[in-house]
Amino acid sequence: MSGKVVDARGQPMSGVTVVADNTLIYNTNALATTGSDGTYRIDVSKPAGTWHASATHKVQYNSRSYTFDLDPNDDSVFAGTDGAVRNFTWKLSGSRPDSGFYGGFVAVYVDQLLDPADPEQPINSDDIELTLTPSGKLVDGSDGAPITKKLVHTGDGDVVEDVPVGRYTVTARYAQTGKSPRPMQVRLKDTGDYADSVTADFEVLVTTRHQILLNAQLPTP
Known part of the structure; x- marks a missing residue:
């Protein structure tokens, strides 16, 4: 699985945590952190199964710590043998794929x-x-x-x-x-x-x- 993370203005974001979670095996996941160009890559070939991707960004603002879910270009699960491209955007508002809002x-x-x-x-x-x-x-x-x-x-x-x-x-x-x-x-x-x-x-x-x-x-x- 690979992809790129950008902010709402399309600028690459470094240091974002991307998680691939195996939906068939409990508590099995793989993590990556985006580089300076906003890209990442995660090996999801093993263990076998289907995977779901998510990304979170932590930031300090006005002396407070906040964590944000980032918006995926595709929120569907995928087979590890097939791999996938999952890009993410930091949106401050708008609907989430599951329910609710980013704001x-x-x-x-x-x-x-x-x-x-x-x-x-x-x-x-x-x-x-x-x-x-x-x-x-x-x-x-x-x-x-x-x-x-x-x-x-x-x-x-x-x-x-x-x-x-x-x-x-x-x-x-x-x-x-x-x-x-x-x-x-x-x-x-x-x-x-x-x-x-x-x-x-x-x-x-x-x-x-x-x-x-x-x-x-x-x-x-």
Whole structure:
């Protein structure tokens, strides 16, 4: 098995770990590290069986350690006797071959049950809109762009999905249909005081999944 690893701009990436995992024999795999030209080669002729390829990249960013799964050009298994070419790209966002996204998520927790401006109405998380403005370069050194999206319901909570890992300044507003949007106050989850904005880095949820957790509230009129 051989191939090349590049970043989103097509530049070769060195020091990336590529793994060939034998799908028939438990805990049997072979590893390689990409060279300065981004290429690698792994002998998968023995033991016999079928193999699956994956690649991960570790990076330091804003004094934190992150690990990323890289996107394969082909995620199918292959026979070791046939070999295969498996190229990988470091994508900060987009769908994974299995499920989910390469980007992280920003989850919002609202402690208020009712709208302080209309105490008979519950707060609807579907109407909470976040604006995420990059504070510096993204984790791969590229320039990010502001993201403005409403929360969606997921297994991870009420979130903005598929956000490229970086440092962001976050603002929120309550944007109900047919009504003027109202600014909300935000903070890191269960940390510090509420403010009009908060600047946050992603935390590691599990190995290659990343999250920012926030609280939001509507100010009392």
